Amino acid sequence: MKIISQTFKTYKSAKIKPVWCPGCGDYGVLSALDKTFKTLEFKPEDIAIVSGIGCSGRFSHYFNSYSLHGTHGRALPTATGLKTVRPDLNVITIGGDGDGLSIGGGHIAHAARKNVDLTYIILDNNVYGMTKGQSSPTTPLDYKTKTAPYGVYEESLNPIAMFLAYNIGYIARTTSTDSKGMLSILTEAIQHKGFSMVYIMSPCVTYSVLPYAKLKEIVKPLPEEHDTSDKLSAFKYAYSDEHMYTGVFYKEEKTSLDERLKEVFNIAKISKTTSEIMAEFK
């Protein structure tokens, strides 16, 4: 086969078109991710996208990559297994606030502990959109949803603070309207060695918990003086009541799972054949 060096016009699937509502924030993220792949000059066959269930779970359908659209909440451990055996692939995990913070919320801590070298993109629309308007872990207190018709009776999560507490090595927040911000953050996150978390506010137009106008009002870029290696400063901005800060909260280069497992192999040192292993049981 002739190998032709080429830059791809688009990584989007020619066969499958998005099913999102017109005006959905996810379209912006789709374009930004496409641009990111272009910037990084990835080959489509070296990209693996793993997603869960929900509107943003459909992301894996829309790229001409190796894509796995699994079950609700399990994208992260699925991607962890994939990346562990295929460190050569660029593994991206995508899902929403319900998929990632509710049913799959327990997995984040462990992907963080493993520091598996993949990028997890959470698209937060503050609601269960695909199932048509139930409360999610980030729906604000007292907001009325179909499953909380008298108002949400739980406090909403502070995901950025949670990621900081989990010692994730790359944490950033941006919005689906900020294409420049998304491109720069996604590019940096994917190149970051180890687990990186990109949190994108992607408003739902049908169940408009956080309308674009309101989002625009509360969003504010992290001040320039914020030191991305200062976790306490990052916590301070994560807990702000006034603003929803965007930008890179925290960055730290740490040994990745792949490196650690290679180390394990070095500790074990001797490679053996199957028959040599069986012989140990004589």
Added chain:
Amino acid sequence: MGKISKPKLKSKIDFIIRVAGEGGEGVMSCGELFAKAVARTSYHVFTFITYPTEMKGGYAMTQIRIRDITIYSMGSFVDCMVVFNQEAYDKSISSLKEGGILIYDPEFTKIDESGNFVKYPIPFSQISVDTIGRALGKNVVVLGILSHIYGLAHPGLEKLINDRYGSKGKKVVEGNIKALKAGADAAKTIGVTTIMDLSKSEPANEEYMFISGNQAVALGAIAAGCRFSAGYPLTPSTSIFETLSKFLPLVGGRTIQMEDEIAAISAVIGASFGGEKVITPTSGPGLQLMAEQMSLASMLELPIVIVDVQRGGPSTGLPTKTEQGDMKFAVYGSAGESPRIILAPTGVEDTFYQTIRAFNLAEKYQMPVILLTDQSIGYRKATVKMPDFNKIFMVDQFDRKTKVKIPNAEHIDLVQRQIPTEDELKNYKRYKNTKTGISPIARPGTPGGQYLATGLEHDEYGKTNQGPENHLMMSKKRFRKLEQVSLAFERNPMETYGDPHVQIGIMGWGSTEGAIREARYLAEAAGVKVRHIHPHTISPLPEQQISKFLHRLKHLILVEENLTGQFAHFIKAKFGVKPIEVHKCEGMPFTPDEIFNAIMKVARIADEDNITNI
């Protein structure tokens, strides 16, 4: 009918030894060291252990059977019993043969003097205190006593003690060797009879491994080419993942411990998508958690191997005990209809080969394969003939014709999953609706092979399609693979034993095979002939074989270790028979004697039937 095995029935040597005490007293290590020493001779060894769930306390025992021919079960009654305390005596004594040897510590155990046993009161706890200053060495004192009775040479035992306790320092090793000698000396002084001289036995002339059923799974996986495992500790399966964690890195593989069983099966699905052969070991409670992801693997048509080392249930149940209680869940536990293959190994050696077979089936038919073992196999140790590593054959990735043989010590085929040809990549349909239902899988990184694997119903390309015709077509495609499997099984060797013309038949699955086989030999010796069928593939069943077996059979005995007769339900529904069901739901495996009694009862009924017919 196919080949009927003619086993060597006459054995000159057949000893069963039980060491019983309290958890934490060293019962296991004593039994294990003894068994290991015997395993290095030309005799076959088979061990069975049971212990309480708690870290310390409660009844624990290890039973070792030594024989000059292949051993199929733990046996029924014990020839030589060592009890460490009163509870161990009370719970074990009914298993001791008339005239058998009973060794006990008079300080801790009061025995019924009227019992017809050879009784040796030996204060092994005090001997340990006198020798090493602590009672903790009493298990090694007992090992010394056993070495005297069975004539085990001390240099070999000392080496095993060194291997086991070496990491604890020289002092511990020396103390244990002293305790070993003290035990042997005490036995000699008291005048304990030496029954046999194992030290005179020829060393084994063939190469054997001495492994547990759980180790057999791990080693079988490695031999099959598995290079990734994700797991979560769950009794009694944990030692599979431990063994894999130790050895997989040495052959270039990787293991990761996950946060729960759902994450573990998710990780193996991801790794299988990446192109690796994968396994995740668990037990019943974990299998339940994995159910949703098993259906996903069926839908994505990804090969994965799941091991369920069954334990007593339901719920937390009896974590360290055995039961055949997960069969229905393994076969039917799915929302929607998702094809999967269930294999049930019958013993330690069989587990090794069935594990390889599980990988072959998973890779070839692209679906989850569940290996249903149980605690009694997992914790049992047996001598297993070393496979011939020159007789391992790789099936080519483009080969779509080769009929894969069931692996055995003489021949092992290793299936690699089919990959698309260059031609197929030009318009790649990952889920192409082929005649066999099997469609080649592109490995990520292959240009032109990009595809979407989605749990949503999809078309041949992988694109979502929830139309009625498509759903029917793809459901049929997925199940067509299962039909292929069942056809392949029909061509496989018979799993039928005994005289095919007799009127009494016995059927079981999984770990009961050995006890049933020995019960059949006992029955034959008592003049009652039975035929035996023991399918390794619980789902899909080898239906033609079973129908053939049931033909002209008057009495079918169905044996399984659970309360409700799960396999019986399955067989009754499929074949419309009315078996005589023999169940055991006590957390312990069947002994040959229990099954023999059942056969004899049925034989009497059969006799009465014959009289009435006249």
